[in-house]
Structure formats: C-alpha cells, structure tokens
Amino acid sequence: MARERRIRVTDHQALSQTREWVERVIMKYNICPFARAEVERDSIRYAEIDATALPEALEAVIAECHYLDGHPEVETTLCVFTRGFASFDHYLELAELANGLLALQGYQGVYQLASFHPDYCFDGEPEEDPANFTNRSPWPTLHLIREESMARALAQHDDPEGIPERNIRFARKRGAGFFLSRLASIRSDGQ
Template sequence: MLLALPLLLAAGSRHRSTIVRHAVAGANDAATDTWHRDAVAATAAWALWIAAVNLCPFARKSLETSDAISYVVTEADNQKAFYAAAVACARDLAAASDVDPTAAIVFLVAPFYEPDDFPAFLRSVEALEDDVMPEASDDAIQIAGFHPAWAFGGVPDDDPLHFEKRAPHPTVSLVLVDGLEHANSAKIAADNERTLSQLGVDAVARAFAGFVSSD
C-alpha cells in the first residue's frame, strides 16, 4: 500500500511554506502513519540544514521548487525489500513529467534496514548503485547513500567530514542524471570539507543530534 500525504515543514523555518510530497510504503493504521511522519520530519529537518549550510548546491533549489522533493519511508528490513523500494522510487522518478528535472529528488528512508551496521548498509548501496539501478532505470538515476553512523575510511573519528554523509536514518537519495549535467563533484567535495571544518565537529554534532531527537 502506498499512502501519499502532504507534509508542512516546521514553523519558523525559512522554508516554512514549502510543501513536500510524503509517500508511506506499508502504512495501514494511524499509529504507523504517525511514526512514518516522524521519520519524514527528521529527514526533512536534516535536508533543511543541508541547504542552510550549503553542503549540497542543489538542496536549496529542490526545497524552493514546488513538488520537487518526495520522501518515501519503507519498512524494508532486508536487502530484497530495500532494493525493491529503491527500484520503485527510481522508476517513479524517471517517469515523472510534472517536476523540474534539475530540482527533483527522492529520499528513500529505510529506518529498519541496517540501522546499526553501517558497513553492511554501504555494501548494499554500492551494489544497488553498480548492479541494480542501471538496469532498473537505464542509467537515468543517480543515487547516494546516507547513514546515521557513516564513517569515511582513513578519516579521524572526530572529523566533522563524516557528517557530510550522515542522516537521521539509513537513507538513499535519488536524482535524475540530467539534472546533474553541470555538477562539479570535485569542487562540491572540497567545498563541503571546508564548510564542515569551519563549522567544527561540536556544532555539527549538536545539529545532527537535534535531527535524531526530533524523530
């Protein structure tokens, strides 16, 4: 069952009038829907912070473009179900005709899929990117993984850079490749590292703790 619900971002946000599309996979009662809404609220708060500190040059445009962002919460707790949810999101995004392709983004939030095992989640995302997604969407979709315990190899534990890829829940973002035509990934990475270093690990960690506690 797929239940589509509008979500109004928190009052006080500079984007408080933004409406995002919220899709709940498997929601069939009020309690479940409330929990899913909380997961979306935490992810939406995180996305607003990403835009506010400019960690992603596309985030602000996506937030300010009508109907550009969709949040899909899946209850998948195994690889097969997680991949099926990602493929469904990719196909829906590739087929969408009513959203600006340079701003469209889907966040697939999977709270039950490897929430405590980052290496396993990372292996799944890599396989999804390399083997599953190209076949499912004819290379039209690019994905990126995020995890609450994301850690870059060879980077000190207290380096704020890890927060570039941390989200309140295991999450995959899906965007249209056409929308990334002019992206300079090396510059984005360098800018993100500089931004996070300037903010400092304490400030970034406090912000992240707020997203997690809001769930």
C-alpha cells in the same frame, strides 16, 4: 567501527526529521548548492522504506525509480530506511548492490545514488573526522538523483569540482560538535 543501533520510529517521524535535516543542515549551510531550488520548488520526494532485508530494500529503490519515471515534476527522491540498515557496513552493502541493480535495470546514466547514514565514514578516514558529517543524516538514506538534471546544475556552477573540498573545509572548521548538536535538535524536534 560498525555500531548496531535499534531503529524505532513513529509514522513519518523519519521523513519529517530527514526533511528538517535537508533544510536546516544541507540547504542552510550550502552543503549541496542545488538543494535550495528543489526545496523551494517542493520537488523532493521523501520515501519511507521499512524494509529490513536486502531484496525488499532493493525492490523499493527500483520502485522509486519507476515513480520518478512517471513523475517528471519530482526532481529527486530520498529513500529513508526506517527499520533497517542501522549498521553502516550493512548499509554500504545495500548501497553497493543498489548501484549495481540500477545498471542492470537500465538506469545507468538516468539516476545516480548518493549515500547518507548516521554513522557515515569516508573510506580511509577516521570515524571522528568532522568531514564525515557532510554525509551523515538522521536516518540511513539513499538519494536518487536525475543525472540529466545534475549535469545541467553542475554546468551552471562556478566550481563544481570544488564542492566536496569546500564542504570538508567547512565541516572541519565547524567541528563534530556543531553537527552533533544540529542532528540532536532535529531528532528532538521531530519527536
């Protein structure tokens, strides 16, 4: 299942493509019902991380936690890996270790991670299932979310438990081609 893809990027190309993905896919199709408010407030940080090895990548994630600690006006950070973690299996190892490191660094209950990757595949699901596109992004990305803010947002949502199921239905109704064309458009616009 794991496909290795060589990642090449010009300065900030990955960040602009990720920003476009958030606005033209995640926000536009309401995959995350909380994204619009943060896009409109311009409170999303897009951090380019060029680490290719796990120790440096993990250090960068913790550095972004420190950044969020000192910048309460920034609601969330998307850590965009521009040079490494193209292999989904390698990326999953990074995500697992990053979750453990957040706990070790005292960030459990403060920040949580959401995972996005160009080859994202939910455990136990076929790779071609369109539902995987709810977590497919132009670049390997770890999303740092303030837990307190997320709890407030979920409390104000009519059906927070129904968000994932709604997204799966939407993705399967639209099909993989729909998402592939949007991702291809974002990649070509950002070049």
